[in-house]
Amino acid sequence: MSENPGMTRRQLLGIGGTLALTAATGLSTAAALSRRPAATGAELRSAIPLPPAFRTPLPLPPVLKPVSTSGGVDRYEVTQREVKMEILPGVRTPMWTYEGTFPGPTIEARRGRPITVTHRNELPVPTVVHLHGGRNTPTSDGYPADLVLPEGWPNPADGTSAMHQMADMSGTDGMSAMSGPSGMAGMRDPRAVVTRLTRDYTFATDQRSTMLWYHDHRMDFTAPAIWRGLAGLHFVRDDAEDALGLPAGAREVPLMIADRAFDADGKLKYPALDPSLRDRPGVREPYLAGVLGDVILVNGAPWPVHEVDAARYRLRILNASNARHYELEAVTDDGRRLDLVQIGADQGLLATPVTHRSLPIAPAERYDLIVDFTDVPVGGRVRIRNRLGSGRTRDVMAFRIARKAADDSRIPPVLARDMPSWHRSDAARVREFAFRAGRMHGRHGWLIGGRPFDPARTDVTVNLGDVEVWRLIADVHHPVHLHLVGFQVLSRGGRQPLAHDAGLKDTIALRPGESAEIITRFDGYRGRYLFHCHNAEHEDMGMMANLEIG
Numbered sequence: 001m002s003e004n005p006g007m008t009r010r011q012l013l014g015i016g017g018t019l020a021l022t023a024a025t026g027l028s029t030a031a032a033l034s035r036r037p038a039a040t041g042a043e044l045r046s047a048i049p050l051p052p053a054f055r056t057p058l059p060l061p062p063v064l065k066p067v068s069t070s071g072g073v074d075r076y077e078v079t080q081r082e083v084k085m086e087i088l089p090g091v092r093t094p095m096w097t098y099e100g101t102f103p104g105p106t107i108e109a110r111r112g113r114p115i116t117v118t119h120r121n122e123l124p125v126p127t128v129v130h131l132h133g134g135r136n137t138p139t140s141d142g143y144p145a146d147l148v149l150p151e152g153w154p155n156p157a158d159g160t161s162a163m164h165q166m167a168d169m170s171g172t173d174g175m176s177a178m179s180g181p182s183g184m185a186g187m188r189d190p191r192a193v194v195t196r197l198t199r200d201y202t203f204a205t206d207q208r209s210t211m212l213w214y215h216d217h218r219m220d221f222t223a224p225a226i227w228r229g230l231a232g233l234h235f236v237r238d239d240a241e242d243a244l245g246l247p248a249g250a251r252e253v254p255l256m257i258a259d260r261a262f263d264a265d266g267k268l269k270y271p272a273l274d275p276s277l278r279d280r281p282g283v284r285e286p287y288l289a290g291v292l293g294d295v296i297l298v299n300g301a302p303w304p305v306h307e308v309d310a311a312r313y314r315l316r317i318l319n320a321s322n323a324r325h326y327e328l329e330a331v332t333d334d335g336r337r338l339d340l341v342q343i344g345a346d347q348g349l350l351a352t353p354v355t356h357r358s359l360p361i362a363p364a365e366r367y368d369l370i371v372d373f374t375d376v377p378v379g380g381r382v383r384i385r386n387r388l389g390s391g392r393t394r395d396v397m398a399f400r401i402a403r404k405a406a407d408d409s410r411i412p413p414v415l416a417r418d419m420p421s422w423h424r425s426d427a428a429r430v431r432e433f434a435f436r437a438g439r440m441h442g443r444h445g446w447l448i449g450g451r452p453f454d455p456a457r458t459d460v461t462v463n464l465g466d467v468e469v470w471r472l473i474a475d476v477h478h479p480v481h482l483h484l485v486g487f488q489v490l491s492r493g494g495r496q497p498l499a500h501d502a503g504l505k506d507t508i509a510l511r512p513g514e515s516a517e518i519i520t521r522f523d524g525y526r527g528r529y530l531f532h533c534h535n536a537e538h539e540d541m542g543m544m545a546n547l548e549i550g
């Protein structure tokens, strides 16, 4: 909210605010867009002294080693557990982690080589892992009701086998999930597959090379679980990409950007209605539109600094924030903006590079960028700044140019030749979905097509192999994510897509009052998938729908 001092909460929520006004008075889209707020959400303020920027070294997440590699399948094990981590210098912060780190360990997969990841839940609540952007079977897609129960969590249906249908959880601590205030937590989902302690996720790795990320996707509690640390990177690589000659090794740097806020005792702040995250989902007012933090973390460090050669670097950027949008730019000490040469989007390499001066990035979006530090003087600095931030959230991180060095990397004019060419005329049908605030079970909610998420209801059925055009309409910022498929942006606001819409995407950032069209072919697997808003608070408050591929 600090970013929009003139905006009231009602306006940010789009209830009785600018967008309702737009509808009532027929204001043009252009007028609505001209008063577009920079953010949707409210900012928490840390209650602990914050460190200066650009002092903490950038951590690089450890790469996970397989426990076995037999039969052409690499097998990994990840234990989800609570640890105390030093995120702010000298401060201990309890986090929920994959393997004791935040971000979780990076998985490096090769195209064509399937992997199995066995997750073990030693956290106090049920979890479920989704590989965002992965093309996987429904059983390994991390459906929000496919829970892995921790030890001691009441068995939802006593007397059934280890893999069983989800039943209501009434009788747990006097708070039944069936009667949770959102009314969603315990809705019967006859298709849910619940396990205890562990679950194997098998990833086909039959997809374009790109950077994916894995994170918790538990129904109603995704936002606080990611906030507490349940997120990690997952690369898919292939020979064609290796042959391009892009910056590699130490000159390829993953950057997971996420905002957080800290309490006086070092704990993460989060406005959960139930801080134990056991029973009652949701956040307090005024955070219903999204939770923003006042500390910008990159790879889990506050406003870090990274030493680099005066050479080209490949930056693999993920916005893992719950609700915060960034518009990134790279600025030298003398105020010069370096080109951001985009070579890839959410779902892999672009056909050809696209050069930007700044790049907007919404929650869950990824960019694959080349930044050239060659002409920056040794000893100089390049700051990554957020043009949408204010005060300290304007800074993200910095690179310090440490030395001159040889550079044999290149940016080929053609990056990929396997881009799909879907045309509007290929579409079997056109669908329209409105992403809007509304009422859900007597409370504030976020709705798709006027309805809150119900796992037992099939919202959309598409035929395997069909091309469809989807028109998505937003009231406030909604980064809309489709599971299973990548898509292309056909139009935005009735016009040509923007420069940063290039390539294959799995998340599109709708801006307030905006509509956009996407096109995709629903291929891969049959079964139940999802599409939802990736503002994680919106997702938890109903903005999700079932996508049945039949």
Ligand SMILES: [Cu+2]
Pocket (backbone or CB within 6 Å): 435, 446, 477, 478, 479, 533, 534, 535, 538, 539, 543
């Ligand atoms: Cu949303």
